[in-house]
Amino acid sequence: MPGSPTERAGAARRDWWPFALVAPLILFLAAGFLIPVLMMLSRGVTDHELASAWPETAQALRGWDGAGLPDETVVPILAAEIVGARKAGHLNLVANRLNYDRVGSRSLVYRTADALEGGAPARSFADLARIDPRWSEAGQWASMRQAAGPLTSFYLLASLDRRLSPQGAVERVEAEQAVFVDILLRTFKISAVVALLCALLGYPVAYLLATLPPRLANPLLILVLLPFWTSALVRTTAWVVLLQSEGVLNGFLIGAGLIEAPLPLIYNRLGVYIAMTHVLLPFLVLPLYGVMKGISPVEMRAASSLGAGPVAAFLKIYLPQTLPGLAAGMIIVFTLALGYYITPALVGGGADQMVSGSIAFYTNQTLNWGMAAALSLLLLLPLGLMLFAGRYLARTVPA
Amino acid sequence: MRRLAAAFRLATLGVALLAATGCTGEREPRPLTVVGWGGSSQEAHRRAYWDSFTRRTGVRLQEDSWHGGVGVIRTKVLGGDTSWDVVQVETEDLILGCEEGLFEPIEWAALSGRDAFIPAAVHDCGVGAMLWSYLIGWDGDRIAGPGPRSWADFWDVRRFPGRRGMRRTPKYTLEFALMADGVPPAEVYEVLRTPAGVDRAFRKLEELKPNIVWWSSISQVPDLLGSGEVAMSVTSPGRLIVANRSEGRNFRVSWDGNIYAVDYWVVLSNSPRKAEAAQLLRHMTAPENQMRLPRFIPTGLTSRRAGELIDPRLRLDTPSDPRNMTNALELDASFWVEYGDQLTQRFNAWVSH
Numbered sequence: 001m002p003g004s005p006t007e008r009a010g011a012a013r014r015d016w017w018p019f020a021l022v023a024p025l026i027l028f029l030a031a032g033f034l035i036p037v038l039m040m041l042s043r044g045v046t047d048h049e050l051a052s053a054w055p056e057t058a059q060a061l062r063g064w065d066g067a068g069l070p071d072e073t074v075v076p077i078l079a080a081e082i083v084g085a086r087k088a089g090h091l092n093l094v095a096n097r098l099n100y101d102r103v104g105s106r107s108l109v110y111r112t113a114d115a116l117e118g119g120a121p122a123r124s125f126a127d128l129a130r131i132d133p134r135w136s137e138a139g140q141w142a143s144m145r146q147a148a149g150p151l152t153s154f155y156l157l158a159s160l161d162r163r164l165s166p167q168g169a170v171e172r173v174e175a176e177q178a179v180f181v182d183i184l185l186r187t188f189k190i191s192a193v194v195a196l197l198c199a200l201l202g203y204p205v206a207y208l209l210a211t212l213p214p215r216l217a218n219p220l221l222i223l224v225l226l227p228f229w230t231s232a233l234v235r236t237t238a239w240v241v242l243l244q245s246e247g248v249l250n251g252f253l254i255g256a257g258l259i260e261a262p263l264p265l266i267y268n269r270l271g272v273y274i275a276m277t278h279v280l281l282p283f284l285v286l287p288l289y290g291v292m293k294g295i296s297p298v299e300m301r302a303a304s305s306l307g308a309g310p311v312a313a314f315l316k317i318y319l320p321q322t323l324p325g326l327a328a329g330m331i332i333v334f335t336l337a338l339g340y341y342i343t344p345a346l347v348g349g350g351a352d353q354m355v356s357g358s359i360a361f362y363t364n365q366t367l368n369w370g371m372a373a374a375l376s377l378l379l380l381l382p383l384g385l386m387l388f389a390g391r392y393l394a395r396t397v398p399a
Numbered sequence: 400m401r402r403l404a405a406a407f408r409l410a411t412l413g414v415a416l417l418a419a420t421g422c423t424g425e426r427e428p429r430p431l432t433v434v435g436w437g438g439s440s441q442e443a444h445r446r447a448y449w450d451s452f453t454r455r456t457g458v459r460l461q462e463d464s465w466h467g468g469v470g471v472i473r474t475k476v477l478g479g480d481t482s483w484d485v486v487q488v489e490t491e492d493l494i495l496g497c498e499e500g501l502f503e504p505i506e507w508a509a510l511s512g513r514d515a516f517i518p519a520a521v522h523d524c525g526v527g528a529m530l531w532s533y534l535i536g537w538d539g540d541r542i543a544g545p546g547p548r549s550w551a552d553f554w555d556v557r558r559f560p561g562r563r564g565m566r567r568t569p570k571y572t573l574e575f576a577l578m579a580d581g582v583p584p585a586e587v588y589e590v591l592r593t594p595a596g597v598d599r600a601f602r603k604l605e606e607l608k609p610n611i612v613w614w615s616s617i618s619q620v621p622d623l624l625g626s627g628e629v630a631m632s633v634t635s636p637g638r639l640i641v642a643n644r645s646e647g648r649n650f651r652v653s654w655d656g657n658i659y660a661v662d663y664w665v666v667l668s669n670s671p672r673k674a675e676a677a678q679l680l681r682h683m684t685a686p687e688n689q690m691r692l693p694r695f696i697p698t699g700l701t702s703r704r705a706g707e708l709i710d711p712r713l714r715l716d717t718p719s720d721p722r723n724m725t726n727a728l729e730l731d732a733s734f735w736v737e738y739g740d741q742l743t744q745r746f747n748a749w750v751s752h
Contacts (some may be wrong), residue, residue, distance in 0.1 A: 053540050089477045103741045112499055176601075179748035186751075246627045267612050267628075345615045350567065350750030358747070366740060367470055389663070 044373030045155060049097035054081040055088040058148040062241075066145055066168060068138055072124055073345035079112075079122035086113045094147075100368060101143045101154065104208075108134050125236040125376075155374035173251035180358070184378060187354040190272060190344075191337035197277045202284040202329065203322075209285070210292035224285050232279060236346050239275045240266060243347075271347040279343065280336055284329035291325025330392040338379060355379055430459035431675045434486040436662075437464030440529075443695035444487075448683045455682070458675050469495040476501045485679055487528050490732035491615060493663050497524035509677060510684050517719060519729050520701035522655045525663030526684055530693065530699030532718040532727070533571050534657035537633035538624045539649035542601050547631055548658050550579035554603070557611050561593040561630025564623045567613035569746035570735055571633065571658055574728060576603040578656045584728035591734065597742070601749055613750065624650060629650040641714050653724040660730035693717055 051058040058076045064070040085091040092112060098105035115131040122128055128135035146154060146164060157163050157170065161178035165171045172178065204223065211219050227235060242248045245262035253259045265271060295318065303313035341357035355375055362372040433449065435441035441464055449460050461484065465471060467491040475483060487498065496502050502524035507513050513521045520527020535547050547553055553563060553575070563573055576595070577587050580603040590596035612629050614620060620634045621642045640649035664683065666676045682688060686704035693700070693709055699719030700706050706719055714720050 086499075089473070089499060092473070092495065097735070101738060103738060107737055171533070176745050176748060179744060179751055180746075182751050240622070244626055244628050345567075346619075350611075350613050350752065353747075353751065361743075366743075367468070 039368070041373050041377055043369045044159075044371075044377045045151060045153075045374075047097070047152035047154065047370075048149055049093040050144065050147045051149045053085040053088075053094040054078065055145075057081050060140075061145045064141075064145060066142055066166070069125060069136075070141055070145075075125060075286055076123055079116055079128075082109065082113050083116050086117070096368075097147055098144065100158075100371075102140065105136070105140070105143070106138075108132055139166050149281070149305065152370075155370040156377065158371060159374040159378050180355070180375065183353065183355050183358060186352075187338060187356075187379070188382065190269075190276070190352070190354060191334045192378075193273060194276045194280060194337045195334040197273060198281050198284040198333045199326060199330055200278065202288060203282055203326070205281075205290035206285045206292055206325075209289050215353065221289075224282050227279065228282055232283060233346075234259040236275050236280055236343050239271070239278070241293060243271055245272065266347050269351045269352050272344050272352045275343050275347045276337060279334045281354050283332045283336060284326075286320060286326040287332065288328045291322050291328075329391055331386060334386065335383060338383065410554070415445050418431075429482070429545075431679065432461045432463055432482060432673050433679065434463045434465055434483050436466070436487060436519040437609050440696055440698075443692060443698075444528075444683075448679075448688055451688065452682045453680060454488075457676060458678065460679075467492060469499075469501070472496055472501050472667065474498065474669060479669070481667075481669050483667055483669050484672050484676045486665055486667060488525065488665050490660055490663070490730065491736055492730055493522055493525045493665065495738055496665065497522070497624050501668055503668050503670065503673060503676075505666075505680075506677065510681060515703060516684070516701050517703060518707075519659070519661045521665075522663060525665040526680060527661040527701030528683070529696075530659055530661050530663045530701060530719045531635055531637070532654075532659035532699070533566075533633055533635055533656040535631055535653040535655075536620065536624060536636065536639050537631040537651055538627075541627060542630065546562070546651055547653055548655055549653070551581070552653075553631060554579040554607050556607070559630055560751045562610045562612050563607060564612050564614050564632025564634075565622060565628040566633055567615055567750065568670065570739070570740040571595070571730075572604065572746070573742065574658055574730075576600040576607075576634065576694045578728070579603055579607075582654060584726060587728055588734050589732045597745070601745070604749070621648070630737040636716060636718065640697045645738050647712040654718075655726050657718070657723070658730050659699065659718055659724070659727055660732070 005216050034303055055073060060074040060077055061070060061151065064074075070398055082091065086095065091109065095106045098109065112128070112131050112135075116122060120127070120131055124130070125136055132320055143166075146152065153164065155288040158173075161173050161181050163173055209220055209224070227373050239246050240247070243263070243265040246248070247266075249265065250259075250262040254262065265274070303317045304310070307314065338354075339353050339356050344352050344354050345357060356379075359372045359375050359379075362368045362375070435444055441462065442477060449462070453456065453460050459733055465486070467489050469488075472483075472486065472488075472492070473496070474480070493502075504523055505526055507521075510516075510526060516527060519530065523585070535550070542559065547559055552559060556563075565575075574587050577600050578591055580585060580599060582590050583610070585608070591600065612623065614623060614632070617635060617638060620632050622639055623629045624632055624634075624639075625642075625648065634652070636652045639648070642648045643650055652663050662721075664680055666673060666680070670676055681695060684702055686702045686708055688707040689700050689702045689705035689711075692698060692705075693713045693716075697713075697716050699717050700709065701719070705716070706721075709717060709720075715722075717723065
């Protein structure tokens with residue numbers, strides 16, 4: 001406890017210095033990582049396409065209570081803004097956004113733009129309905145009202161296979177369109193199983209590395225690290241060669257007369273578990289090895305000299321001390337596994353795809369960044385919980 | 400410390416040099432810029448068209464490559480970046496970009512008229528660059544005899560035992576399912592535009608589902624077929640033909656019910672060199688030039704006359720040969736622009752269960 005004021009000032013200086021030293025790193029992380037990530041994630045809860053392309057229409061829709069059709073004064077405003085947005089090159093943004101919610105909205109908007117540019121009148125709902133009857137459907141306007149922003153629950157609800165009904169209640173999407181809840185649960189299950197498999201396989205390896213003399217341990221450590229230096233694609237393809245029905249393993253088993261028909265080892269869940277466990281194993285072995293290196297062999301000898309059998313000594317003395325390393329390794333593996341999608345795409349079947357695959361699909365292919373951001377948010381929340389659990393676990397374990 | 404200062408001076412010099420060259424590059428008019436898909440297809444275009452274009456006209460060409468996506472072009476045109484002139488685009492991008500006014504309308508009279516091309520190659524904003532297709536492929540060393548002849552055969556696991564490779568996307572897959580269910584190619588999209596038709600396609604896929612191996616990249620197909628992992632697969636013929644030529648394989652394909660699509664050349668609406676761009680389009684679509692393309696890449700041609708002039712040995716493998724197009728279906732890109740989001744979602748849900 002610092003006593004005198006000068007000591008306290010000295011302590012304050014000492015507290016301040018480390019922060020100054022890491023300030024460049026913090027600024028770098030904030031500018032290069034944190035802010036872009038937050039900006040991307042914010043797309044999952046905001047809706048700006050309609051409001052930026054049709055600002056006055058958005059204003060009018062926000063003032064409407066959502067029952068039946070909006071006030072007819074919105075029609076000429078919308079018509080003027082459709083034509084204006086097309087000239088400015090923004091019409092595609094709002095057309096695509098509306099199409100996410102109601103299929104056909106894209107062509108509806110463009111057909112209307114064509115008609116308006118061709119001189120069709122648009123003063124009333126009847127005029128719009130003459131261009132396309134869908135303009136007289138209440139659902140179309142309700143969907144536009146939900147897209148008027150600035151905040152939206154559309155993407156988050158869609159990521160949970162839910163949506164808002166025209167009356168504003170949360171409802172499930174049709175069973176045939178429901179996909180994300182399944183994929184999210186599956187992602188967590190696959191990651192947990194892979195973390196468990198890595199723990200079962202990695203624990204003895206780490207123990208062996210930690211107890212062997214360095215002369216033998218170092219070459220083995222290099223073998224553990226070797227997969228790090230091979231591209232993930234090459235490793236995955238190697239598993240295809242080994243596991244396919246006319247592959248090395250099945251060929252051997254059939255040749256040895258152990259089985260008659262090839263075992264289905266790949267393009268299913270088993271293949272995903274095998275390939276992912278292989279790729280992620282070093283991430284468990286290394287932290288565990290570090291912790292095990294710190295445990296003095298004297299303790300085990302002391303336990304046995306005090307009368308504990310090998311099993312009791314391991315369970316009471318050794319295992320508890322390795323738990324922080326095990327927890328750290330499993331959390332790293334679990335976290336990395338959550339983000340996998342190339343490996344499942346190459347060695348998994350249709351029912352083994354993980355949520356990052358959907359995120360990549362929306363990011364790269366359909367450019368629906370709202371969906372990509374919402375799915376990322378859902379992936380991020382349990383991850384935060386996981387890290388807290390890890391800290392709690394590390395604290396309760398005797399050091 | 401002195402060494403550090405020297406290194407710093409060198410770095411400054413380098414930056415200054417870079418800036419200087421950058422500036423002079425801006426001042427000189429840049430060469431006409433043509434943008435392709437990179438890799439072997441760009442190489443083929445260079446050898447078939449671009450080298451001879453510069454030789455004949457004296458117009459210098461500069462190449463770039465991209466991976467598609469109308470967003471890239473939208474950003475360039477709306478952002479005032481005029482660095483691209485002629486670009487090779489897929490049908491979906493052609494439709495979207497044309498709607499948004501990103502492309503220059505094609506002057507068909509200068510390209511000897513719309514009738515000089517196969518119908519799929521003609522669009523207000525683009526002229527067909529090449530034609531490619533998806534169809535049934537198999538290994539002739541594993542399936543003896545004539546092999547599968549139709550999508551119904553592809554679905555028939557009793558006559559042709561073994562698994563089936565298919566691309567994990569609803570595009571192509573739903574169309575194939577309807578053809579297997581007896582829908583004639585000409586009516587496939589009509590049926591698919593109705594909810595009952597979509598249900599029908601998924602019901603038909605359900606029959607084959609236990610036997611399907613889904614692939615995500617076309618490069619997996621020769622391995623899947625060659626290793627016997629699948630008995631037959633949806634594929635584009637090019638990969639298999641190349642493997643037959645270069646590795647002595649015996650892959651075979653059935654053209655019946657193939658789905659074909661065209662890649663297009665477009666001129667960006669903000670191109671500062673539209674006259675030379677039009678000249679390049681004329682050069683690339685002239686029959687005597689286009690007939691050379693299949694020598695470099697097994698692809699279909701868009702000019703009718705070029706299809707007749709083609710080397711007879713290459714003709715059988717060409718997707719645009721009339722014999723290969725008798726029972727074929729043209730990919731309806733506008734259908735996928737409209738329904739893609741919804742059907743992909745349903746397809747992913749279906750594949751997951």
